[in-house]
Amino acid sequence: MFTADDAAELYDLLNPWDAGLFPASRFYDELVMAADSVLDVGCGTGLMLHSAREHGHRGALTGLDPNPAALARARRRTDVEWTEATAAQARWERAFDLATMTSHAFQCLVSDEELRASLTAIRAALREGGRFAFETRHPQARAWERWSPPYARDIAGPDGRALRVGHRVDSVVGEVVTFTETTADAEGTVLYTDRESLRFLGAGPLNAFLAEAGFAIEAQYGDWHGGPLTADSTEIVTVAVRTG
Template identity: 65%
Template sequence: MSSDTAPGPCGYSDADDAALYDLLNPWNPEADPGDRFYHELVMAAGSVLDVGCGTGAMLHQARADGHRGRMVGLDPDTAALERARRRRDVEWVQGTAAGAAACGSCFDLATMTGHAFQFLVGDAEVRASLSAVRGVLRDGGRFVFETRHPQARAWEGWARSGPGDVAAVVDASGRALRLWQDVDSVADGVVAFHGTVADPGGTVLREDHARLRFLGVAELDAFLAGAGFTVEARYGDWHRGPLTGDSTEIVTVARR
């Protein structure tokens, strides 16, 4: 899912940022339990719609591992989709979750990974997106996604407090970069923050501003029920453990 972007001086493009995302967030079902959770679901489904697919890494991996059914990735970000389209045996559609109808219908599985669901901030946007996703699923099809549990207050670990919170990386082209995040506001369950990419001297190359909504279980389930979904399963971690007072995730399996 996209965010508001304020590019800095020339020399750092949207394509560079999409490539950096892949570098920082490699899709690895063998090592990452969250990636493995989704990979198993995708490989078992005959047809899959990945909403907020980004650079398409999940569907790329599924096809490489032998998935033979229809797979479609949906995302509003042009640069991310350009990277996704490096693999042409998957369908790629530019658009938002609320426009999922453009991808066709009768999917067995729809997913939103990487906490993409939290980019749906307003009530109307959440309702329109859930309704659209339900509309493209076959009867009995499942929508699987995760959100950060608000009780864990993840944003408290995002605020930059010192030099140790600035990461140094080298991108695919060999360029040295510095990265950090700052929280701008927390109000009514919505966290506004921005991420910064700079050169080693501190010159800002890019700022990405975003807002994330942190829904509790009761509110989330009310939205799902209103869209016609039934919650089939609910987990508090990627190992299918129960939702508890210590859970950092709300992993939802909803059925049409």
């Protein structure tokens, strides 16, 4: 047996949050700890907001995610507000100083309609001058070309058994990459399968969507150390500000 709850716990093992070890965690932690109120869109299992509370954040922290298994794990902390919904379904008005989308969650906004609706809702949730921080993989790095077999990761699962997590790219259509992630046991028996599509937006189209939604670019980086966007950048790390 391997359930959605097991998958959520395994996600935390594969993607730990540690500002002392990982530049991405450090980048977001600095923004979160400096903001009085934070909305984490696509919060998943809630590790970033858990960390903020553990490190003394005393303001309002809210996590938003449509995955009930991930949120069940996030709700281990009751001093954070957790809401089950998509980004486009957010209904807050001028409630937050900072909104975030970490772990490439922004790329799950695949269609133009979903992207526009999500940006509109996120902007509405921010106070005037509020910031929206997120990252997306730079399409020029073609990260998906490294996601097909023999790519796999071996790890001890939540119950200690040996697991192998692998990916297979199913299609690349324009900016959208669809892939399947499988979790198998040591004998190769597939225990869990998840199929997902991600959108790889370049900086130009991305910034056009942000401007249309009422955001101005405060800063945009090509890596987690504040480096500029270049022909070698693998990330587009963006801090946008609500205007008007």
